[in-house]
Structure formats: C-alpha cells, structure tokens
Amino acid sequence: MAQCWIATRPGGLDVLELVEHDLAPPRQGEVTIAVRAAGLNPADAKHVARGDAADFPKRLGYEVAGVVSAVGPDTAIASGAVAVGDEVLAFRVVGGWATELTVPARDVFAKPPRLSFPEAANLLLAGTTAAEMLHVTGVADGDTILVHGASGAVGVSVLQQAALLGARVVGTAGAARADVVRRFGGTPVEYGDGLEQRIRELAPDGVVAALDCVGTDEAVDVSLALVADRDRIVTIAAPARAGTDGFRAIGGAMPASAAFRDGVRAHLVDLAAAGRLVVPMARTFALADAVQAATLLQQQHPGGKLALIP
Structure with missing residues (x-):
C-alpha cells in the first residue's frame, strides 16, 4: 500500500490527512516513482484553501524526486x-x-547526479516561476532590475538566472537575509520606510523591470514609482493590484504560464546538472510530519527550501 497526504475538504492545515491507498500499475505513457523526497511550496496549501467541496479529497504536492519503480509499456520520459x-x-x-x-x-526527467533528492524535488516549481518572470519582463544582458523578496525560493532562482542573462539585480530582503542576496550575485536593499529612495541610490541610472515575489503594497507601489513601462512589472503574489494598476500577474494555473513553465523545465534541469543553478535547502521532515513542515513554510522565513522524506 502507498501512502499520501490528502485534504479532506477546503480549509487550512487542519484538513490534511495521511491515508493509505492502492496504486495501479503504470499504463503506456506513465511511470511509477518511489518517492525519496517531495518538495514543499506555498502553492501546496493554496491548492486546498478554497474550492468546491465536491472536488475533494485532493492530493498535495507538485514536485518530487525518487527512483523509478515501474514503467508503462513503450514509455520514455521527457529526457x-x-x-x-x-x-x-x-x-x-x-x-x-x-x-x-x-x-x-x-x-519526468533524469535527476542530475550532483543534486540530492531533496534539492531535485525543489528545483522546478521555483525555477520555472523565476524563469517566466524574467521572460515576460524581457530581462536581458546589461539590464538593472528590481526583485522584491530576493532571498526567498523564487527570488534566489531569479538571482541566479538573471546573472546568467547578464543582468544586475537589486533585491529586497530583511537585514538578516542580505547575505543570501549577495551570495547569489544581487545587491541587497532592506525593505521598509524609504525603500524607493534607497533603490534610487543603489541604481542611479534606474531599474528597467520589477519582479514582485512578495505581493505587499510597498513592493507594488515602489515598482510603479520606479518602472515606467508597466509591461515590465510582474507579480506572482498581488494579482488584484495587477488588475487595478495595469501590470502583469502570472501563475501556474494560467494556460500561458503553464505552457511556458512546461517548456523551460529541461533547460533548468540542464543548468542544475552543470552546477549553474542550485537549490539552497533549509531542512527536511519525515513524510508523517508534513503538517509541521507546512506550518514552518507558512511562517515565510524557513531559510531555504523544505522537503518531505518518506
């Protein structure tokens, strides 16, 4: 019997339950994976926070790493x-x-040997989101850009991918996380009162794009003040402000976002295989402790990615 976490109804972490179930053998075009690590992302909890009760129970978790335990007939994986x-x-x-x-x-993609299972299980959701943010804002060699929440999971991937493009990043973070921004090539700036002026001092020639990973009014207001072209402002966390203020919001449930993210996966796996894209880990939890892990993630500053280990 396999085990998996489900949400029994719409709600918070109190609706999650670890259950046993039979696992059917893979059909053509499918593979079965014995999970060695499952990634955790804020989207996991958002997936079950609301919705029609008739659509439940719902299973949780968008990305994994593990070992193939069965292969459907005449089947190859993406790689x-x-x-x-x-x-x-x-x-x-x-x-x-x-x-x-x-x-x-x-x-499914072959796991780069240099990545641990927890790292591999946390590579692509944050990585594809970061790649899309850079893509839709047209970031290119020589650009100076602003990233709100640069020390978070998506922000750290943005820092690395922007550096590969030849762009300079000014990244907001708390004082305790400034070293993370520096480690991945960004120039840190502390959020809070006076943020706009501090950014202007760090980037006297201006910033050409703003990528918002946090969704606060401060992040949006400063982006609007600093970036003239609203097509070069994007958020993953403030869709309401995007609608009212005329800039771009993206998300994995949007067809265009899903198509781009699917298309960029192989490239990001290749970057990780070459050591050009890394996944900072904070800690791992036993699969049975998923609620404890998700609680830590909701506190927003775990210090790196989290993984569940069956």
Whole structure:
C-alpha cells in the first residue's frame, strides 16, 4: 500500500490527512516513482484553501524526486529512455506528498547526479516561476532590475538566472537575509520606510523591470514609482493590484504560464546538472510530519527550501 497526504475538504492545515491507498500499475505513457523526497511550496496549501467541496479529497504536492519503480509499456520520459531503478525528478505532478505515485512520463526527467533528492524535488516549481518572470519582463544582458523578496525560493532562482542573462539585480530582503542576496550575485536593499529612495541610490541610472515575489503594497507601489513601462512589472503574489494598476500577474494555473513553465523545465534541469543553478535547502521532515513542515513554510522565513522524506 502507498501512502499520501490528502485534504479532506477546503480549509487550512487542519484538513490534511495521511491515508493509505492502492496504486495501479503504470499504463503506456506513465511511470511509477518511489518517492525519496517531495518538495514543499506555498502553492501546496493554496491548492486546498478554497474550492468546491465536491472536488475533494485532493492530493498535495507538485514536485518530487525518487527512483523509478515501474514503467508503462513503450514509455520514455521527457529526457529520454528510462528503466526501473533510474533516479528521476518530476514536475508538475499531483500528489507528490506520498511514498509512491504514478505520473505522466512527459513530466519526468533524469535527476542530475550532483543534486540530492531533496534539492531535485525543489528545483522546478521555483525555477520555472523565476524563469517566466524574467521572460515576460524581457530581462536581458546589461539590464538593472528590481526583485522584491530576493532571498526567498523564487527570488534566489531569479538571482541566479538573471546573472546568467547578464543582468544586475537589486533585491529586497530583511537585514538578516542580505547575505543570501549577495551570495547569489544581487545587491541587497532592506525593505521598509524609504525603500524607493534607497533603490534610487543603489541604481542611479534606474531599474528597467520589477519582479514582485512578495505581493505587499510597498513592493507594488515602489515598482510603479520606479518602472515606467508597466509591461515590465510582474507579480506572482498581488494579482488584484495587477488588475487595478495595469501590470502583469502570472501563475501556474494560467494556460500561458503553464505552457511556458512546461517548456523551460529541461533547460533548468540542464543548468542544475552543470552546477549553474542550485537549490539552497533549509531542512527536511519525515513524510508523517508534513503538517509541521507546512506550518514552518507558512511562517515565510524557513531559510531555504523544505522537503518531505518518506
């Protein structure tokens, strides 16, 4: 019997339950993965916070890393041939908080050997989000850009990918997290009163784009004040402000976002395999302690990525 976490109804972490279930063998175009690590993301809890009760129970977890335990007939994964025993990662899947799951082979990639299972299980949700933010704002070599929440998971991936593009990043963070921004090539600036002026002093020639990973009114207001072209402002956390103020919001549930993120996965796996994209980890939890892990994640400053270990 496999185990997985489900939300029994719409709500908070109190509606989560670890259950046992039978796992059907994979069909053509599917593989079964014995999970070695499951990534945690804020989107996991948002996925079950609301919705029609008729759509529940819902399984949690969008990305995993593990070992292939079964392969459907005549099936290859996104990165090529596959066999039982191969180490892989998968995104976007449904039900990753599990001991084992069967997923579409098109969403599975060979795990780069240099990545641990917890790192691999946290590579692609943050990585594809960061890549899309840079893509829709047209960030290019020589640009100076502003990133709100630069020390968070998406922000850290933005820092790394922006550096590969040749862009300079001024990144907001709390004082305790400034070293994280520096570590990944950004120029830190502390958020709070006077933020706009501090950014102007750090970037006297201006910033050409603003990428908002936090969604606060301060982040949005400063972005609007500093970036003239609203097509070069994007948020993943303030869709209401985007609608009223005329700039871009993106999200994994949007068809265009989903298509771009699916298309960029292989590139990001290649970057990680070459050591050019890393995943800072904070800690791991036993699968049975998923609620404790999700509680820490909701506190917003875990100091790196979290993973569940079956």
